[in-house]
Amino acid sequence: MVEFEGRGPVGYDLLLTIPPHSAPKVVVESGLAKESAWIPVDPGNLAVAGFENVYAIGDVSTVPLPGEFKPGVKLVMPKAGIFAQYQGEIVAYHIAANATDAKLAGKGFCYIELGDQHAVRGDGSFFDMPHPTMAPPAVPDRTQYEQKKAWIDGWIRERL
Numbered sequence: 001m002v003e004f005e006g007r008g009p010v011g012y013d014l015l016l017t018i019p020p021h022s023a024p025k026v027v028v029e030s031g032l033a034k035e036s037a038w039i040p041v042d043p044g045n046l047a048v049a050g051f052e053n054v055y056a057i058g059d060v061s062t063v064p065l066p067g068e069f070k071p072g073v074k075l076v077m078p079k080a081g082i083f084a085q086y087q088g089e090i091v092a093y094h095i096a097a098n099a100t101d102a103k104l105a106g107k108g109f110c111y112i113e114l115g116d117q118h119a120v121r122g123d124g125s126f127f128d129m130p131h132p133t134m135a136p137p138a139v140p141d142r143t144q145y146e147q148k149k150a151w152i153d154g155w156i157r158e159r160l
């Protein structure tokens, strides 16, 4: 049995669950995190305002997006591995190569597997105006499934 806020207990056969998503205590206590409990950063270079040479990447950061779907409703970049990777690369350019013109492009992609060795790739462009856009998805097929596997294999191999 599991109990949700205000609901339950509820029975289940198989429970897949994720604990509440929050920044680690050390980040919250550092004073870098603001109202949202995440660290707001410059969307171009991931610098933390008010702290010299401090950058935040990945899930602990909040990257504001320029566009909006509804007037006044601010958007932020989704938290995903692909964005953490791209953000890390930009910050590495800034720190290691002093490449101050290196800027996040706001683009990202993911593959969705649909079974039977079929997958589809989704490509998003999150700094687009007037709002983030997704490229029209291709028809799921085995080619994209193979591309997904190759992408993951390459990603892991590069980091071993």
Ligand SMILES: Cc1cc2nc3c(=O)[nH]c(=O)nc-3n(C[C@H](O)[C@H](O)[C@H](O)COP(=O)(O)OP(=O)(O)OC[C@H]3O[C@@H](n4cnc5c(N)ncnc54)[C@H](O)[C@@H]3O)c2cc1C
Pocket: 018, 024, 026, 057, 058, 059, 060, 079, 080, 081, 082, 083, 084, 110
């Ligand atoms: C169920 C699930 C499915 C997901 N699926 C996808 C997906 O399909 N595609 C995708 O792109 N993204 C996916 N994501 C999101 C992706 O996992 C995250 O966006 C990504 O891992 C963020 O990387 P990160 O390095 O910022 O943080 P993390 O991967 O969370 O790494 C942070 C690390 O810091 C460590 N840490 C924490 N506190 C301390 C401390 N005090 N001292 C030292 N170390 C500490 C943690 O143990 C952890 O290892 C998924 C997330 C979840 C939960």
